[in-house]
Amino acid sequence: MALGLAPEHPPPVQTPGPPPVPVAMQTPASMKERTLSDILDEEPDYESLPTNKLSAHLLAGGVAGMMEHCFMYPVDCIKTRMMMLDPPTSYRNVAHALYRIVTQERPKVLFRGIGVVATGAGPAHAMYFSCYEFTKKRLSEYCGGNNVLAQGGAGALSSFVHDGLMNPVEMVKQRLQVYQTPYRNAVHCIRSVYKTEGMKAFYRSFTTQLTMNVPFQVLHFVGYEYLQDLLNQSRSYNPLSHMVSGALAGGVAAACTTPLDVARTYLNTHEQRRGLRGEQQVRGMLRALRKIYQISGARGYFRGISPRVIFQMPSTAISWSVYELFKYILGLKEAERQEVHQPTCDADSLARHTPPR
16 A cells, blocks of 8 residues: 555657758748739849840840830931941931832932832841850850840840841841832842842841940940949849930940941942942952042041931840840749749648658
């Protein structure tokens, strides 16, 4: 018999409960209550959007290039006319040129050649922007970040790719834009040039165009990135900053490279009239610049600077605005798709991930 000691009771048996949920699987209550409409209404981080895909840059660049060239094509036609030295034009300014063309010719003359430009600008600008984004990203890894060296190098390389595709298009376009062109349409121009001048005629101004566009694009891209650092330091999607940065960068680059554009125009349009007078063929940028000086002096190098700047500022503003818009849309849709298909940590998913006891 026990000596007055209380009987000992065995400790209660504790039923093991579910193991604790790992921290990585814990979900705040606010996330559990999110609906599909909440996800779609959120404002994502622009820089974190998955727009580094080649398809996004190709599509965004192609649409941007087509809209840029088509919207500003009448001004481009006036620019070509005012830069011509053979024969020289008598337009006093852009408004006077527009009035003379519309009243003395026909309004549709301003759009002659727009089809071939739209066809070539899409693929050329798709490769142009894609090459720039890819090269800038790679050079930034070796140049200590996204700096002037990476931006300028990417701009130079993208110019080479762009001009390789666009040079024949530019030649056909400018021959259709000149006063009293002998060509009925783009197909007639291509056939006639190939038959009478050969394949090399399509790339006669390639070195001049490349010499013009490499410094132009370096100034353009570096200027755009610099202005974005000033106006849009967070690098968020800001349509106004994209438009202003593109317009200012394009205008400055266009003004600085006008003499080279005059030389390119001379090479593209002189050959069709040379044979009528028995003159010697002009080859290369240096000879074209020398010929321009003989005809008009130093001021000949800046013929058409006003329509060039007027053309380039809206063009680059449109191009960057459309490009950044499509990057934003494509990246947003991809982000939405990834988030909608992301598994949620609700009660059912927790039960499925609970290990057996």
